[in-house]
Structures are given as C-alpha cells and as structure tokens.
Amino acid sequence: MNSFHRIFLLTFFTCCPGLPAQDAAIRLMPVPAQMAFSGQGFRLDESFTLKVSGVGADRLYSYATRVLRRLSGRTGLFFSQDFIRKSDSAGSASLMIKSKKEGQVLLGEDESYTLVVSDSVVILDAATDLGALRGLETLLQLLSVDGNGYFFPGVRIVDTPRFPWRGLLIDACRHFMPVEVVKRNLDAMAAVKLNVLHWHLSEDQGFRVESKVYPKLHELGSDGFYYAQAQIKDVVDYAEQRGIRVVPEFDVPGHATSWLVAYPELASAPGPYMVERKWGIFYPVLNPATEFTYTFLSRFFGEMAQLFPDPYFHIGGDEIEHEGGHEAKHWNENADIQAFMQKNGIADNAGLQAYFNRRVLEILTGFDKIMVGWDEILHEDIPRNIVIQSWRGRDSMTRAAQMGYRSLLSNGYYIDHISPTDFHYLNDPLPADLPLSEQERKNILGGEATMWAEFVSPETIDSRIWPRTAAIAERLWSPRSVTDVDDMYRRLEIISLQLEEHGLTHEKNYDMLLRRLAGGGDIAPLKTLVDVLEPVKVYTRGRQKAYTSHSPLTRVVDAARPDAKVARRFRKAVDRFLTSTASGDEAERRIVEYLSRWRDNHLRLQELIAVSPILAEIGSLSEDLSKISHLGLEAVSSISQQKKRPDSWVKQSLASVKQASKPRGQAELMVVAAMEKLIISAGSMQLQR
Ligand code: ACM
Secondary structure, three states, rough: OOOHHHHHHHHHHHHHHOHHHHHHOOOOOOOOEOOOOOOOOEEOOOOOOOOEOOOOHHHHHHHHHHHHHHHHHHHOOOOOOOOOOOOOOOOOOOEEEEEEEOOOOOOOOOOOOEEOOOOOEEEEEEHHHHHHHHHHHHHHHEEEEOOOOEOOOEEEEOOOOOEEEEEEEEEEOOOOOOHHHHHHHHHHHHHOOOOOOEEEEEEOEEEEOOOOOOHHHHHOOOOOOOOOOOHHHHHHHHHHHHHHHHEEEEEEOOOHHHHHHHHHEEOOOOOOOOOEEEOOOOOOEEEOOOHHHHHHHHHHHHHHHHHHHOOOEEHHHOOOOOOOOOOOHHOOOOOHHHHHHHHHOOOOOHHHHHHHHHHHHHHHHOOOOOOEEEEEHHHOOOOOOOOOOOEOOHHHHHHHHHHEEEEEEEOOOOOOHOHHHHHHHHOOOOOOOOOOOOOHHHOOEEEEEEEEEOOOOOOOOOOHHHHHHHHHHHHHOOOOOOOHHHHHHHHHHHHHHHHHHHOOOOOOOOHHHHHHHHHOOHHHHHHHHHHOOEEOOOHHHHHHHOOOOOOOOOHHHHHHHOOOOHHHHHHHHHHHHHOOOOOHHHHHHHHHHHHHHHHHHHHHHHHHHHHHHHHHHHHHHHHHHHHHHHHHHHHHHHHOOOOOOOOOHHHHHHHHHHOOOOOOOOOEEEHHHHHHHHHEEEEEEEEOO
C-alpha cells in the first residue's frame, strides 16, 4: 500500500460508511500527481448537468458532450442535457468546467488541472482546455458505485504530467490500419492521457499516404492501401479534438523499398524494385550522393509539411547499417557513392548518413519543422536542434541528452515484443540515478510505446496495444514514485474494460477469434488453454516461421494475449502458497482449482482439435498442460502434507516440465516456471511449511 492509498482509505471510509472495500479502491490510471479524498462524494442522478465557462477551444464543448454521453452510457441515467454549447448562458451546473485559455496542441502545452468533488458540485479548473480534457477523463474514471447508485467520491486532485511527450507509435505499413482503427486508438489514448500519435507511414512494405506531388508513391508503393489526404486531415483533426499531436514518420534513407518501386532513380542500386512482402531489414536505400534525392525529398516533405501541422517531423533513419551483419551494401557497392564520399571527405557510412541527415534537416528546417529520428541519427556532426528517439538501448537516450539533444525513450516500450506489462511499467525514462545534470534531465521529453505491425491485423492490433499501453501512459504521466506493480495490475483490469467504450477490440475479439478457431464448436476448452498461452516473445515469431504481409493472423498465437492474466494469477498464487505457512489456505485452493481444470481440459479440447485442423498445432501443448497440471497437483498435495517426493519423481517431472516449456504453434505456456517451482519444492528437504 503506498501513501496515497493510505490517505484514500483513511479518509474514504469516514466519508462514505458502508461501502464495500473493493469499491473504495482507487481506480485511476494514470495516478494523478496529488490526490486527497475528503468530505462527501457527489451522487449522480438524472438531474446531472455540465457547464463550460472561461475560454476554451470548440473542442472542449464537443469533448464535454461526449463525456456526458459516456457517463450516461455507463450509468444508464437519462440526462436531460443534449449538447454542451458555447452559447449556453452562464449559470450553475453539477459539473462546472473552467478553462482559462484555449490550449495549443503543441509540445509542452499546459495540461494541468484541478478537480474538486464535493457533495453539491464538481469543479474542474484548468489553465487550458487541454487540461480540462485530461481532467474529464479522470472524473470518468472516478465514477464509483454503492448500494444507492453511482457517485463521484469526494476528492481534491491537483494534476500535471511528468513528461510532455507521451506517445504511441502505430505502424500502418507492415499491415495497413484503416482510419477507424486509428481513431478508436486515439480515443483510448486520450482516455489515459497520451498526447502523441507517432504515425509510421512509409516502409519497405508499403507507402501509405497519398501524394499529389509524386502520386506514383502511393499508386505503386501501397497495393492500394493508403490514406487519402482527406483521411489524413480527418485523423489529424480527430486527434487535435482530443489534445493529441500527430507526428508523421517517413522513414529515410533505409526502410524505403516502397518509394523505389515508384521512383527507382532515388535508389542506391539498380532496380527494379517490388513492394517487400517479407519482414526484416532490407538493402534498398536512398542514394544520398545525388541531388535528385534532395530535390525529391524537398518537394515531397514540403507537401507533407502542409498535411501534418505539428512542428515535429520524424525521418526514421534506422537500420541502414545493422549490427550483426547487415551493412549498407548498396552504398558500399555503388561507385558514384564511394567517389562522392571520397570527394567530400566522408570516412564511413555513418558519416554518409550524417551528411544525408544534415541535408534533410536543412529541408525540414525550411518548412519550419523540427526533425526527429531514431537513435542511429545521433552523430557529432548533426546540429543539436533535433530530437533523438532511443530504441536500441536507453544509453543512446542518455548520451543524446548529455550531448545536448532532446530525446525520447522507446527502448523498453516495444509492445510488439509481447513483454509483460510490469516490464514496461517499471521502465522509467528518467530514474533518479540516471547520470544527468539538472539541465540535461530537461532534455528527456518522455517516451513512446511502439506498435510495430508485422504480426498484427486490424483485428488483433488493439489486443497488443491495450491494456498494456495504459500502464506506459501512467509511467509517462504519474510521479516517479508510483511503482506498485500489484496495484497497477488491479487498476489495469478496470481500465481495460472501460476502454471498450471506444470500440476497441482488445477484449471482445478474444472470444471472436476463439469462436472462429473452434469452427462453431464450444470454445470453453480452447479458452481454458489459450488463457495461459502467450505468443513467443521479441523477434522469435518471425524467426520460427517465414511470414509475409499476407500470412494469416488468425491462429491461436494471434488470439493469445500478452501478459496472460490467468497465468499471472496462477503464478502469484503459487508464490503465495510456497511462502505461506498455513495449509489449506486460499492460495492452495485456487491452485488446486486451476490445476484440476487444466488436467482435465485436454480430453475436451481434443474433440475440438479433431474437427478443427487449424488447432492441430497446439494439440501437444494442451496435452503437456494436462500432464504437468497432474504433476502440479501431486506436488501441492506433497507440500501440503509435508511429504517429500523422491528424487526420481522430481527428475522425471522436471523433464515433463521442460518438454512443456517448448513453444508450439508459436505460443508458449506461461505456467511452466510456476509448475517447476512446485515440483522442486515437493522434492526439497527444506519444505517451507
Ligand atoms: C526500429 O525499431 N527499427 C526503430
């Protein structure tokens, strides 16, 4: 229990006697900078009204209207107020929103707010209307329930973000993400106070924006999957309405095959080029030694600079020379490029990329844009007015900050790696012991979760982004001291369900995908297995099987979700069981319940597998789960009765566990390590109890 929980519980129980304990629990994510519960809460009924006063952009009125609808939707209350209008006369209301000025959707804009809930009124006060949007989301999350209905607990919140740049990258290239996917994710971002959509728009596998200046880019480089300029404007406006900046990324000079399909004269090696269908790092790269490249980029970036109003513009810059073998082959083999380097005293490919970056920087500066790039663009020769986004390690972020660059952290926020939520959550961009001066610390702008899209489709992308990204949002908004992992998971489950309000599919598509896999059969036994499976991690998936952009993303591995909740609960229960001294406790009962269900599941699932060939690949996983669950039950019984199992049993059981730990169908059982602990305990002379 951290300090704010203590304040909460102490004060809350005095203000609202009779509430069940779970209703008293704090459910905010991100946790506000300061919060104290006191006094009476505000009870909601159909007379609830909302009023906006002060100076705010039009977006505050439409946002407030949407909040009213969401509140109505959550409570079933028929509020009489229809729309919140600027023209509404002054006066009183249940919720009074005051904004002192219209906020600019720009880096560093004031997003702070104060929210006070008393028994008679809710007051939301913000320096800008963007702060008011953030405060409205906090208020919605505060909604609580007791035997008498819905209420907002009595609270005083003074809140402001820790970092000004809190982003989510969506890769719309590896798999195209239609506008509605982007929009529902923008809504979810606003719900957890993220404020930057980093939109990855060009890649080897696709060029995703309509260009009127160079139309062959989208005509030949996209397979027909691109955003029309009107759609881009629509998304940028949708984001702005939610206080979210849109930073486009056009990745150059590498990751650029799709450009070269249309304009091979930009390339460093002779074509022809085809839109890439595979995943990986590829040789095609723009030619930095010809003026044609810069003329082209100048015209194209000029067009895009108009389309994307944010001052920040991402040029990628990653993976030209890849550690572990990939060299800038097309540069090395091009005689003109080699001669150019010699003539200009450029010693190596890093220097050549720095030259290219300086030229691109000049172009972007001419359009009043600030250049952002991945950590590969960090080079002594680049002026300091660019932003470095660190992905290969956090060292580059620190080094960049020391060199005087502003920087962003994405290393540790690669949600496509399918790491558990707590791994991302505890990844602080600016830990207290980071060796940076006060001035250098100011260079750390924040961070971004990165949703690379090799292994997601519009059907599955939400389940890779959410709910884990809500925990990253908290890391980037809340004070450094907010690090209670158990409490994060408790709140995450609540927030995850609330996010469905925006049409996100991360929860509901799970059953939908399982239904399809079951081919009409009962999904219960399949769900029992997939509940404890996760996709293989980091880059393993693409290494185990040759994927293309048209491979199916509908298998068990795609239904399986990161940080499998049931498996996590089992692991926790095992830890509790092994450290507790009482026998027959709650943890033991839960473990036995899980293990019995898993032991018996295979028989039922087998029937389904027999009629659903798509499930054949996980048959042996199911069998292994059954087998090790049986062993787990034997272990629990031994531990409970203090009866040591013979070494031969331990040895054989551990061999079964090892077998069960092998991924099948690119998914892995997430209960194996806990099972191993039970078995080792059962065979140990030093039984805990
Ligand atoms: C990256 O993941 N190549 C930025």
